[in-house]
Amino acid sequence: xxxxxxxxxxxxxxxxxxxxxxxxxxxxxxxxxxxxxxxxxxxxxxxxxxxxxxxxxxxxxxxxxxxxxxxxxxxxxxxxxxxxxxxxxxxxxxxxxxxxxxxxxxxxxxxxxxxxxxxxxxxxxxxxxxxxxxxxxxxxxxxxxxxxxxxxxxxxxxxxxxxxxxxxxxxxxxxxxxxxxxxxxxxxxxxxxxxxxxxxxxxxxxxxxxxxxxxxxxxxxxxxxxxxxxxxxxxxxxxxxxxxxxxxxxxxxxxxxxxxxxxxxxxxxxxx
Numbered sequence: 180x181x182x183x184x185x186x187x188x189x190x191x192x193x194x195x196x197x198x199x200x201x202x203x204x205x206x207x208x209x210x211x212x213x214x215x216x217x218x219x220x221x222x223x224x225x226x227x228x229x230x231x232x233x234x235x236x237x238x239x240x241x242x243x244x245x246x247x248x249x250x251x252x253x254x255x256x257x258x259x260x261x262x263x264x265x266x267x268x269x270x271x272x273x274x275x276x277x278x279x280x281x282x283x284x285x286x287x288x289x290x291x292x293x294x295x296x297x298x299x300x301x302x303x304x305x306x307x308x309x310x311x312x313x314x315x316x317x318x319x320x321x322x323x324x325x326x327x328x329x330x331x332x333x334x335x336x337x338x339x340x341x342x343x344x345x346x347x348x349x350x351x352x353x354x355x356x357x358x359x360x361x362x363x364x365x366x367x368x369x370x371x372x373x374x375x376x377x378x379x380x381x382x383x384x385x386x387x388x389x390x391x392x393x394x395x396x397x398x399x400x401x402x403x404x405x406x407x408x409x410x411x412x413x414x415x416x417x418x419x420x421x422x423x424x425x426x427x428x429x430x431x432x433x434x435x436x437x438x439x440x441x442x443x444x445x446x447x448x449x450x451x
Contacts, residue, residue, distance in 0.1 A: 241437075242409075242410045242413070242437075244410070245396075245411055246406060246440075247405070247406060247441055249400050249422075250444070250445050250446075251448070252287070256282050259276045261274055261276050262274065262277065267381075267382070271382060278291070279424045283402060288400070288403040289404045290401065290402050290404065291422070292399070292422045293327060294400065294408070294418065295396065295398075296417070299412075299416065309332045310332040311335060312328055312332065314334055314335065314336055315338075315339050319340060319384075326390075326399060327397040328390070330369065331368065336358060336366075336367065337364040338358035338360065344358045344382065345378075345379050345380040346365075349375070351373025352375050354367050355380070372391050374389070375388070375390075375391065386423075417431060417432075418431070
């Protein structure tokens with residue numbers, strides 16, 4: 180790994196505290212006794228220092244983590260594609276970005292790369308509650324631009340703009356939802372694995388990408404190109420990295436219990 184790439188791992192914990200307030204005036208004898216008993220009970224119920232974990236998730240000693248960074252190899256940092264706009268320019272502006280290639284000027288990290296493990300055995304997929312993704316129309320853009328979900332999850336199409344938008348889904352989930360008014364929202368449940376491409380029929384530059392998997396071992400890179408996939412069952416997997424403009428690549432990862440597998444991947448502008 181290069182010197183400029185640092186990985187920090189942080190585990191979730193829960194803290195329970197008790198506050199005992201002294202009364203401003205002496206309590207009667209019975210009340211004093213009750214207050215004393217409450218303090219003793221509070222001290223006796225202090226939790227163990229071990230962090231609490233979801234019963235449906237594997238512990239850190241039984242699972243591993245895949246994390247890393249995806250960067251662009253380029254002499255100069257490219258700009259995303261921009262288009263001129265004549266549809267609702269008073270609200271959407273006269274130019275819009277496709278947001279099709281967002282690269283950090285600091286170290287070339289690529290945003291919105293969808294990262295997912297392939298061919299995860301069914302018996303290694305943990306039971307998790309269904310998720311909900313809010314896909315908002317805001318500023319004549321879809322927010323988020325890229326996302327991941329599990330099968331059975333709900334997508335809530337929402338309109339924060341004072342103009343008609345549609346959320347037209349193509350691919351693994353097919354539906355067309357019209358959102359003519361501000362604050363309107365419609366739910367749709369995704370039942371199949373695969374990629375969903377979302378378009379607005381009114382504003383042609385608007386697009387979003389949602390990957391649906393049977394398992395939760397996927398992520399989207401942030402503004403620095405960094406991703407993290409926790410609680411992965413031990414094993415050897417293919418990790419797929421997909422970007423709307425740069426294409427896809429796969430790398431092999433070996434996950435061990437209680438450890439973190441570090442991945443550093445690079446795309447070039449010629450990648451497809």
